[in-house]
Amino acid sequence: MDNGGKEREEEQDGMSVHSPCKAPPSSASSLPKEQSQVELELRLLEALEIYPPVKLQGIHRHFVLYGLMEFLRKSFDRHFSSDEVLQLLDRFYNLEMLKPDDEETEILNHEEDFCLPQSFFVKEES
Amino acid sequence: MGNSSKDDSATDGDTSSGDTPPSNSGVYSEGEKVLAYHGPRIYEAKVQKAELRKKEWRYFVHYLGWNKNWDEWVGADRLMKNTEENVTKQQALDKKQGVDKNMKSGRSAQTKPKSSADTKVDKEDLKNNVSKGKKRKSESGVEKDNVSLEKLVKIQIPSTLRKQLVDDWEFVNQQDKLVKLPRSPTVDDILTKYLEYRSKKDGMMTDSIGEILKGVRCYFDKALPMMLLYKKERKQYHEVVIDNVSPSTIYGAEHLLRLFVKLPELLAYVNIEEETLTRMQQKLLDFLKYQLNPYKLYSTFREQFLQKNQSTFFLSAYDGPKVSEGKGKGKDD
Numbered sequence: 001m002d003n004g005g006k007e008r009e010e011e012q013d014g015m016s017v018h019s020p021c022k023a024p025p026s027s028a029s030s031l032p033k034e035q036s037q038v039e040l041e042l043r044l045l046e047a048l049e050i051y052p053p054v055k056l057q058g059i060h061r062h063f064v065l066y067g068l069m070e071f072l073r074k075s076f077d078r079h080f081s082s083d084e085v086l087q088l089l090d091r092f093y094n095l096e097m098l099k100p101d102d103e104e105t106e107i108l109n110h111e112e113d114f115c116l117p118q119s120f121f122v123k124e125e126s
Numbered sequence: 127m128g129n130s131s132k133d134d135s136a137t138d139g140d141t142s143s144g145d146t147p148p149s150n151s152g153v154y155s156e157g158e159k160v161l162a163y164h165g166p167r168i169y170e171a172k173v174q175k176a177e178l179r180k181k182e183w184r185y186f187v188h189y190l191g192w193n194k195n196w197d198e199w200v201g202a203d204r205l206m207k208n209t210e211e212n213v214t215k216q217q218a219l220d221k222k223q224g225v226d227k228n229m230k231s232g233r234s235a236q237t238k239p240k241s242s243a244d245t246k247v248d249k250e251d252l253k254n255n256v257s258k259g260k261k262r263k264s265e266s267g268v269e270k271d272n273v274s275l276e277k278l279v280k281i282q283i284p285s286t287l288r289k290q291l292v293d294d295w296e297f298v299n300q301q302d303k304l305v306k307l308p309r310s311p312t313v314d315d316i317l318t319k320y321l322e323y324r325s326k327k328d329g330m331m332t333d334s335i336g337e338i339l340k341g342v343r344c345y346f347d348k349a350l351p352m353m354l355l356y357k358k359e360r361k362q363y364h365e366v367v368i369d370n371v372s373p374s375t376i377y378g379a380e381h382l383l384r385l386f387v388k389l390p391e392l393l394a395y396v397n398i399e400e401e402t403l404t405r406m407q408q409k410l411l412d413f414l415k416y417q418l419n420p421y422k423l424y425s426t427f428r429e430q431f432l433q434k435n436q437s438t439f440f441l442s443a444y445d446g447p448k449v450s451e452g453k454g455k456g457k458d459d
Binding site: 050051055059060061062063064065066067069070071074079081082107108109110111112113114115116117118119120121122 | 157158159160207208209210213288291292295333334336337338340341344345348349351352353354355356357384387388392393395396397398399401402405406
């Protein structure tokens with residue numbers, strides 16, 4: 001994992017199919033920028049361990065995205081917008097191709113009546 | 127009267143005289159969410175059936191989130207009301223028991239006895255002893271995929287709103303009333319207004335709250351037909367929500383509030399870091415306090431219900447012909 005930032009960058013460029021316009025705008029300032037990009041991507045991959053991309057499709061999508069935003073915010077101490085995170089993700093995943101996992105479809109698959117927990121009635125007594 | 131803990135022999139006191147109706151029994155009703163002891167731990171469970179057998183109430187419970195194979199008949203001594211106090215107790219037990227991996231694997235490995243409840247109890251005791259014996263088998267951390275109770279987000283619903291939920295329950299279930307739909311403001315309106323308010327107040331940084339609110343809306347749309355309706359509201363739902371309309375553009379604060387009761391269950395499926403979870407809880411709570419607070423919407427709740435009650439339109443819509451707000455053609459005179 002610790003091959004220099006340079007190498008990684010090239011590899012990345014070679015492989016990325018979509019997002020052609022993601023490359024740093026000018027090659028002059030590239031070194032520090034590259035490094036921060038690598039750092040960013042590494043962090044993102046780290047975050048994806050907690051927040052699997054699969055969950056970005058389906059009902060939990062927004063909360064997972066929120067989790068990612070917060071993760072990056074904490075790591076870099078700056079605000080990340082949801083668009084920014086999604087763009088970052090786009091370097092690695094084609095989110096639209098992901099299918100929501102089965103577990104998730106199960107949750108809201110059987111109809112049940114709403115049932116107010118007993119604790120609510122207890123409180124009301126007073 | 128300590129709860130007699132014997133499972134099936136306690137026919138002593140309340141045999142003949144009806145004056146001591148099995149005091150600690152019959153208290154759980156079908157469909158009620160309860161806390162149930164299973165082995166050394168307490169689980170969230172739902173009473174599926176309640177039966178009076180040999181003067182003693184027996185309850186058929188399903189452990190929420192567990193395979194149906196675990197469903198079983200238990201006595202009242204195994205159950206507790208789902209009160210905050212008891213939930214705390216549950217959590218304390220959980221802590222004491224440490225990692226629940228142990229328990230979990232123990233559970234799923236055990237083959238389900240097909241026999242009667244009573245022998246099951248015995249087996250269970252046995253099992254507990256066993257597991258106590260070799261407790262230290264696995265001390266590793268909590269498993270990731272573990273949708274366990276201790277992980278649940280806790281959203282403390284303010285007391286005024288708790289009361290609203292009780293009223294809501296009463297209106298629908300006791301007084302046979304329904305909320306008039308489409309409701310105004312809708313869930314969408316409420317969420318949008320709140321986002322506007324936050325943007326004015328905190329400037330730029332509303333992206334995260336925006337994401338949370340979107341999440342709430344998404345949950346609402348999916349959860350409404352699946353878990354937010356009382357039985358009596360189903361018919362109305364099918365009349366009003368047609369052609370893929372989002373429920374969040376039809377229903378209002380009453381039902382949104384119910385979502386917050388269910389939110390912990392839903393969020394349990396998302397693995398969120400603790401710190402982030404805490405922040406999120408706070409944001410949700412702010413939303414509840416500010417946007418769903420009684421003085422803004424709540425007072426109109428009552429009006430809504432009252433209107434219903436008074437209008438014959440509502441009554442007829444509830445009982446008979448399929449008419450509902452907005453498309454009741456031919457019925458206005």
